[in-house]
Amino acid sequence: MFETAELGRKISKDEYRKVEPELRTELIMLQQQLREADFPVLVLFSGVDGAGKGATVNLLNEWMDPRWMETRAYGELSDEERDRPPFWRYWRDLPPRGTVGLFLSAWYSRPLLERVYGTIDDGAFHDRLDQILDFEKLLADDGALILKFWMHLGRKAQHHRLKVLENDPLQSWRVTPTDWEHYEKYDSFVEVAEHLIMRTSQPFAPWKIVEGEDARYRSLTVASIIRDAIRRRMGERRAGADVGLAADLDEGMMADALKSARRRTVLDGLDMSKSVSADDYDDRLPEAQARLNTLYRATRDSKRSMVLVFEGWDAAGKGGVIRRMTAAMDARNYQVIPIAAPTDEEHARNYLWRFWRHLGRAGRVTIYDRSWYGRVLVERVEAFATEAEWRRAYTEINDFERQLTGAGIIICKFWMHITAEEQLARFERRKETPFKAWKLTDEDWRNREKWAEYEQAVHEMVERTSTVIAPWHLIEANSKKYARLKAIDIVCDTLEARLEN
Amino acid sequence: MFETAELGRKISKDEYRKVEPELRTELIMLQQQLREADFPVLVLFSGVDGAGKGATVNLLNEWMDPRWMETRAYGELSDEERDRPPFWRYWRDLPPRGTVGLFLSAWYSRPLLERVYGTIDDGAFHDRLDQILDFEKLLADDGALILKFWMHLGRKAQHHRLKVLENDPLQSWRVTPTDWEHYEKYDSFVEVAEHLIMRTSQPFAPWKIVEGEDARYRSLTVASIIRDAIRRRMGERRAGADVGLAADLDEGMMADALKSARRRTVLDGLDMSKSVSADDYDDRLPEAQARLNTLYRATRDSKRSMVLVFEGWDAAGKGGVIRRMTAAMDARNYQVIPIAAPTDEEHARNYLWRFWRHLGRAGRVTIYDRSWYGRVLVERVEAFATEAEWRRAYTEINDFERQLTGAGIIICKFWMHITAEEQLARFERRKETPFKAWKLTDEDWRNREKWAEYEQAVHEMVERTSTVIAPWHLIEANSKKYARLKAIDIVCDTLEARLEN
Structure with missing residues (x-):
């Protein structure tokens, strides 16, 4: 989830100076209009210490x-x-209608810290979050506009930030021993926070995750989101419209600098030059497969099931990876489910039904070649699903996967990533290779035109569905060999880690 | 909550025969139309054993x-x-679109029984209910029409029913040892069920409580609700309209027999002739007040707070009861909050804000002369609140009261009931008593015209907000003296019971 807020987004001083005066003016004018409005605005700030709350x-x-x-x-x-x-x-402390209330260390603080420090268990934690949701829903039903900002820093960035503050005589008071104590708990803090955000990000009170490292970037982002949300609400009081985590800014009115910073996706962070030599590959593939076979058998014998999910660009090499994996397994025990258009029977039911029905028994491996994520990828980009449908799918998918892991199933999700140039090269080669030409359809060419939209969809998918229990793995797949080794290693590492529990 | 399903509603054989053929025809015709519809219908049955699931x-x-x-x-x-x-x-087992699925002993059974038998605690129980809600919401978001029937029998009625079945050679197989085992747990079964229904009755999947004693009544009720719900959905797919527990039948198309059976309210069950002689009253009042004083001091000393809520018809004698109670308390320690029109400050915030702000500190008594229930009484009947607003208020109020009791506060809620004739007599007397005439306004006379609507509102209020932690007490108040003694006794009994915990 937080991968998407560790991209090093920045706004330069010059760019900032160009944007700031107008944004301030807009905010102050909106505030004047708001005074006549019949709803209050509640803005909550939570997040990692030092991220600029x-x-x-x-x-x-x-x-x-x-x-x-x-x-x-x-x-x-x-x-x-x-x-x-x-x-x-x-x-x-509820603000009256027509005004803005800014809340720091408010209702999320205690449940979060108490869970991190283990003074409450998961059940009690959920109950506390449910009470919060009841509270927020009551206010929102009554018209309140609620915005919740999660200010984020990666582990290293937090360490750096605390050090910098500490060394600045004017700022050092901001760093307390408690901050360092919390830092020690960074991993568990972030894990609990992920859970908290997933459960309490609702259409009526969405969380916005903001990268907190660069002060100018985070200031413009927060201020723009507040401006756009108030403006949208003043324009039309759309009840029940899911605002979502990412798609909260009106691109039309966004400052160019901010726009380009925000267009950066998790995919931009990948080093696409990664590769492996043919010799290395020949050595390492059998080793990796042997390791996979050992772990696969241990998983089977302990009656744990495994679900592998493959998504990625056309021609990214999903099939090739799958075949290298299944080569290390027993055909009686795994099943590859290629996902194409739904059958009549499937079409007559909820879109998740077709994935539920294929779930294997205990000890089996189910490999989905494309999956339920079609809902938030192709169905989103091609508008086969309405915006309301694909937006709520994030929650539905997280629930689904939580049910799987809750039943002991181990999940691995892969996004096979190639660059647009590499895809083009592969398409051209396919055209010229008789036994591969069938793989290439007009649709594949058409999809290329929507590359940027797909990138945004992948970014939001990772933001909303990469979880501790079922993280996304982004595979740099311009080199097929590198991709295969990396994916097999990840499955092995995951099995190893999960079998210990 | 279940008081409203223990009224002895009945349909005679003749009335039933008149209605049945048409209802069957309508259902079968609707089913034909449904085949072309793009949604499935899920009907769940749960409830007390022997109630006719x-x-x-x-x-x-x-x-x-x-x-x-x-x-x-x-x-x-x-x-x-x-x-x-x-x-x-x-x-x-999900039914495809265009069809109906009837579910018995489905997803609610195990959490309910496991909680009754104590194999799971409240936290785990809530988690299970949340999972169910996620499941139902996902289906409903996708269009499914979900109806959940809770078939109810009172304790005695269940005992009777099991006996009757057992003695019928053709039916005795229906009664298993498990049924008797469950019967032993009746009270805790009903308490858990109340919690379950409150938490999982949602606009997208509402519970309907059906009195199960009379087979003809329950059959017509269930079949009519199914018919009306399907018909309404076929007509217009109103997203998000809260169907509620009670207001689920279209009166217009309801059979007369069913209409009159369903118009019977919890108020009709009261014996309004109850009274007490002047001598008895003079003896018993000081005793009751002495008992109240002792218990009140014990409550104060143990730092428990008390909240008393008074609702009732105009001229039902709320003020008189309150004065007899406060006479047994210390004026430094209680506060009577008369609820009239909200102030400007109150009006600028959520309707519950004015009640939160008056909450006393630990050890204090707060007496609300009229209360948050105005939302579902006068605001409902006079249309000061929209239907969506007063419908969701039931849940908001239950949440609010759960927060109070969760903080150790003891709640007593009274509905002071008088007959329309008694009210008229009191109004007439007021008119003629100079020092009481100010109490009588034009509004009081107007309210009388909506007597039946208020009765329905009270009935639904009791159905939805009479809970184990904060039950409603209906006081027969045609005799003021009787009413005062009864109310004081109830406060004393409640304090006695709660102080033990």
Whole structure:
């Protein structure tokens, strides 16, 4: 999930100076209009320490009119608060209609930290999140516009940030021993946060994950999202429209600098020159397959099932990888499910039905050559599914996969990535190779025209469905040999890790 | 909640014969139209053993065309099922679009029984219900029409029913030792069921509570609800319209017999002749107040708070009861909050904000003379709130009260009931008593015209918000003296019971 907020997005000083004055003006003017509106705006900030929560709130206070905006931060409970139900402190502070409330360390803080430090278990954690959702839903049903920002830093970036702050005499007070304590817990903090965001990102109160490393980038992003959300709400009160995690900015009104920073996707971060020599490949493939065979048998014997999911560009080499894997398995025990158009029977039911029906028994391997992710890839880009349908599919898919892993099934998901040039070269070769020409259809050529849209869809898919229990693996596949070795290694590593539990 | 399904509703044989043929014809014709529709219908049956789940399903199979309807019942898991995630068995059985699936002992059975028998705790129970909601929401989002019937019997009625079945040679096989085992657990079964229904009755998959004692009544009710729901969906696919627990029948097309049976409310069950002699009252009031004072002080000393809620007809004597109670308390420690029109500040926020703000500290008593229930009473009947607003208020109110009791607060809710004739007599007396005439307004007279609508609103309020943690107490208040004693006794009993926990 957080891969998408560790891309090193930046805005230069010059670009920032060009954009800032207009954005400030727009915000302050919107705030004036908002005063006449019949709804309040609640903006929550959570995230990794050092990712700029406080700095962003200060900036907004500087830019906007403080008479119609309140900032609330929460520490230990007061005596008065301890004497009442936990949400009383937040009810007290609800902004009236027509105003903006900024909330720091609010209702998400305690459940998050208590789960990280293990003082509550998963059941209690879910209950707390459900109570929060009830609260937010009640406010949203009544008209409140709720925006929740998760300010993110990668592990290294957080370390760096805390060090930089500490060494700055003017800023060092910002770094407390608690911050370092939290840093020690970075991995579990992020794992709990992922769970929290997945469960509480709802159409009526969506989370926006913001990369926090560059102050200019994060300031423009947060301010633009707030501006666009208020403006959209003032224009039309679309009830129930899922705003989603990523597609929250109106591209039309986005500053160019921000636009290009935000168009950067997780795929741009891949080193597509990775390859392996033919000799190396010949040595390492049998080793990798032998390792896979050992682990595969251990998995089978312990009655664990495995589900492998392959997605990727046309001609990215999915079939080739699958064949190298199944070569190390027993044909009685695995099944490859190629996903094409649904049958009549499948078409008469929910789109997930066809994937449920193919689930293997305990100890089996099910390999999906394309999968339920079609809903948020091809069906999204080609508009076979409505926006509401593919947007809610992220949650449906996460639920589905949680049911699989909950039943002990081990999931590996691969996105086989090639560059557009490499795809073109492969298409040309296919055209000229008689026994491969059948693989190439008009549709393949047409799909190339939507490359950028597919990239955005892949980016959002990773953001919303790459989870600790079922992470996405992006495979640099310009070199087929490199891709095969890497994918097999990942399956082996996953099996090894999961078999220990 | 289940008070509303223990009213002894009945349909006579003659009335039934008049209605049945047309209802059957309508159902079978609707089923034909449904075949062309792009959604499936899922009908679930749960409830108390002996309340006619199986019998109703058999009847529907007899009435409707089995080619386009499937019945699924679930017992122990098969080997095949055990090897896969728990919901796999239900995914397998999903009816295709255009058909009806009837489900017995389906996804609610195991969480319910496991919670009753204590093999799972509340946290795990909630998680299971959340998974169910995810499943139902996914299907509903995709168009499925989901109806869930809770077939109910009171404790005595269940005992009677099991006995009758057992003594009938043709039916005795229906009664298993398990049924008697469950019966032993009746109270906890019903408490868990209440929780289950409150949490999983959602606009997209509402529960309908059906009184199961009379076979003819329950058959007509279930069949009519199914008919109306399908017809409504075929007419217009209203997304997100909360169908609710009670307001599910189109009165216009309801058979007269059923209409009058269903118009019977919880208020009709009250014995309004109850009274107490003046002498008795003079003896018992001081005793009751002394008891209240003792318990009140124990509550205060143990830092527990108390919230008393008074609702009722105009002139039902709320003020009189409140004064008799506060006479037994210390004025420094209780607060009476009369609820009139909201202030500007209150009006600028969610309707519950004004009640949150008045919540007392630990150890205090807060008495609401009228309350948040105005949302589902006067605001509903006078259309001050939209239907969507007052419908979702039931859930919001239950959440609110759960937060109060969760923080250790003890809640007592009273509906002060008088007959329309008694109210008229009181109004007339007020008119003639100079120091009481101010109490009487034109509005009071207007409200009388909507008596029947208020009764329905009270009935549904009790159905949806009378919970184990915060039950409604209906007070027969034609005799003021009787009402005062009863209300004080109830507060005392409640305090006694809660202080033990």
